[in-house]
Amino acid sequence: MRAMDKAVLMVGVLAAGVGLAGCGGSTEGEARPSSAATSATTASGLAVDVPKSYNPCTDVPESVLKSERLVKAFADNKANADGPDGTKWRGCRWVAGGSGYSVAIQSSNLTIPYVREHYFNDVREVTIAGRPAISARRSDTRAAEVCSINVEIKGGTLEFHLDNPASNRDTGHIDTCQLGMTLAEKVVPTLPAGA
Numbered sequence: 001m002r003a004m005d006k007a008v009l010m011v012g013v014l015a016a017g018v019g020l021a022g023c024g025g026s027t028e029g030e031a032r033p034s035s036a037a038t039s040a041t042t043a044s045g046l047a048v049d050v051p052k053s054y055n056p057c058t059d060v061p062e063s064v065l066k067s068e069r070l071v072k073a074f075a076d077n078k079a080n081a082d083g084p085d086g087t088k089w090r091g092c093r094w095v096a097g098g099s100g101y102s103v104a105i106q107s108s109n110l111t112i113p114y115v116r117e118h119y120f121n122d123v124r125e126v127t128i129a130g131r132p133a134i135s136a137r138r139s140d141t142r143a144a145e146v147c148s149i150n151v152e153i154k155g156g157t158l159e160f161h162l163d164n165p166a167s168n169r170d171t172g173h174i175d176t177c178q179l180g181m182t183l184a185e186k187v188v189p190t191l192p193a194g195a
Contacts, residue, residue: 045114046086051155053195056091056105064186070094070103079104089159099169101179104161105187108150112157115150126181129188135177147177149184153195160184 057077065071073079073093081089091106112132116123119136121143126133132152139146145165150157160183164176171179 044085045111045117047109047111047156049155050088050090050109051107051153051195053154054107054158054191056107056158059190060092060105060187061190064183064190065094067186068094068183069097069100071097073102079106081106091159096171100171101162101164101168101176103163103180103183104159106159106161107153107156108159109156110150110159112150112152115157119148122177124177128181128184129191131188133184133188135181137177145176147180149177149180151184151188153191158188158191158195160187 071094073095077092077094079089079091079093083089087108087110089104089106089108091104093102093104095102112134115134115136116125119134119138121137121140122135124135126135128149128151133149135147135149137143137146138148142165145163147162147164149160149162151160160180162176162180162183164171164174164179166172
């Protein structure tokens with residue numbers, strides 16, 4: 001199993017039950033790093049550490065969580081992971097109330113160039129609230145159910161990792177990446193200017 005497959009599997013297990021909704025003010029095209037995203041990176045293209053400018057556990061507005069009917073996935077709600085080759089994620093996990101998608105929203109040391117190079121299933125480069133972003137299906141076995149949206153922030157990306165099995169009564173019929181784009185389009189405009 002390749003190192004990236006292991007990382008995807010690890011994040012998938014840790015972030016089991018992730019999903020996002022709809023479409024909005026994003027544009028497709030080639031995502032290019034913005035000047036706000038400059039930071040130290042390793043030889044592999046990863047940022048040295050997870051960005052500290054945004055804490056998904058406390059900074060995602062309650063109004064956004066309510067609009068998506070997102071509730072804590074479990075008591076401590078943490079979705080932290082250290083993957084192979086220095087990949088890191090720090091954030092929290094929510095589920096859409098009833099029978100809907102689940103999502104881990106995490107700050108990560110994955111950069112847009114790293115995501116572009118290592119994610120290869122249904123990769124789409126878009127812009128969300130003026131920031132380069134990449135949407136990708138990172139599971140070979142559950143491609144329709146699992147989607148990640150990585151949005152550039154200073155020192156890495158803000159990742160929305162969704163799980164939306166067809167068996168989910170409320171959202172299983174909706175494309176998982178579309179769910180992710182809708183959520184990202186609600187969260188990203190609320191990022192602080194320096195993030």
